[in-house]
Amino acid sequence: QLVESGGGVVQPGGSLRLSCVTSGMTFRVFGMHWVRQAPGKGLEWLSYIRDNGREVQYADSVKGRSTISRDNSKKTLYLDINSLTPEDTAVYFCVKDLYGWNPDGNFDHWGQGTQVTVSS
Amino acid sequence: QSVLTQPPSVSAAPGQKVTIVCSGSSSNIGNNDVSWFQFIPGTAPRVVMYGNSKRPSGIPDRFSGSKSGASATLDITGLQTGDEAEYYCGTWDRSLRAGVFGTGTTLTVL
Numbered sequence: 001q002l003v004e005s006g007g008g009v010v011q012p013g014g015s016l017r018l019s020c021v022t023s024g025m026t027f028r029v030f031g032m033h034w035v036r037q038a039p040g041k042g043l044e045w046l047s048y049i050r051d052n053g054r055e056v057q058y059a060d061s062v063k064g065r066s067t068i069s070r071d072n073s074k075k076t077l078y079l080d081i082n083s084l085t086p087e088d089t090a091v092y093f094c095v096k097d098l099y100g101w102n103p104d105g106n107f108d109h110w111g112q113g114t115q116v117t118v119s120s
Numbered sequence: 121q122s123v124l125t126q127p128p129s130v131s132a133a134p135g136q137k138v139t140i141v142c143s144g145s146s147s148n149i150g151n152n153d154v155s156w157f158q159f160i161p162g163t164a165p166r167v168v169m170y171g172n173s174k175r176p177s178g179i180p181d182r183f184s185g186s187k188s189g190a191s192a193t194l195d196i197t198g199l200q201t202g203d204e205a206e207y208y209c210g211t212w213d214r215s216l217r218a219g220v221f222g223t224g225t226t227l228t229v230l
Contacts, residue, residue: 033219042122043157043208045219057217098170103219105152105211106171112164 001025002094002111009117015082020094020111021075028052028072031097033107034079036090036116044090047079051100084118091115123148123220124209131228137197142209142222144190152212154192156185159206159224168207169194199229 006018018034034046047068048057056068066081077094091113098106125143132138142154156169167176169185172192182198192209209222 035219035221042224043210043221045210045221048219059218093165103212105148105154105219107155107157107210107219108167108170108176110157110165110167 002096002109004092004094004111004114007092007114007116009119010084011120012085012118014084014118015080016084016116018079018081018092018094018114018116020077022077022096023075025096025109027070027075029100031100031103032068032070032077033095033097033103034068034077035093035095035107035110037093037113038087038090041090046092048097048103049077055101057103084116086118089116089118122223123213123216124211124222126207126209126222126225128223129226129228131230132199133230134199134201136199137195138199138227140194140196140207140209140225140227142192142194144192144211144220146190147215148190148211148213148220149187149192150190151214154185154187154209154211156192156194157208157210159208160204196227201229203227204229 001023004020031050049068065083069078093113094111095107096109098108130138153171158166172187173185184195207225213220
């Protein structure tokens with residue numbers, strides 16, 4: 001199970017930390033992703049972190065203003081985003097990869113998502 | 121902007137079959153596995169297919185997937201009203217070094 005939290009209403013220019021607590025899986029052996037869906041829009045992949053945290057990837061839309069991380073001892077995934085704009089308003093999902101490294105398209109489990117609204 | 125292309129909508133009567141096609145390129149579908157996801161408002165997204173043609177536990181065998189070249193297909197037979205949802209395909213793009221998703225397809229069971 002994947003349970004996201006940390007969403008809410010944030011002012012433009014602000015920052016937030018999203019968390020994804022996992023259970024029922026050996027978290028430390030799987031790569032993880034963050035994906036978002038803006039209102040009325042499709043899915044947008046944001047970031048990936050491999051099992052041991054030593055490799056990360058970012059979409060251009062968040063590169064330079066976001067950091068993905070994980071605490072394998074707490075079985076928790078994080079996404080820190082700053083310099084938020086209204087265009088970042090979306091539901092943010094954490095997604096488990098089938099493998100620990102070398103992602104190849106096997107997104108095999110999703111959380112329920114957490115809503116982030118950027119507004120003054 | 122989605123990298124993978126899907127039809128905006130498909131529809132069929134209960135009991136019938138629908139096919140949703142996801143089109144990409146050699147840098148994504150052509151060289152990686154494809155997953156399919158079901159989005160129903162108010163519920164957590166559900167993976168209905170991974171590894172091109174593997175069904176997660178709990179997904180009925182009415183759902184099947186395949187891949188050929190740079191396209192992937194999700195077939196749903198014996199349609200039920202509970203299958204009404206938005207369906208997305210997804211994979212990894214080796215050139216972009218990023219996950220990519222389809223434009224989404226709304227399934228309506230008439």
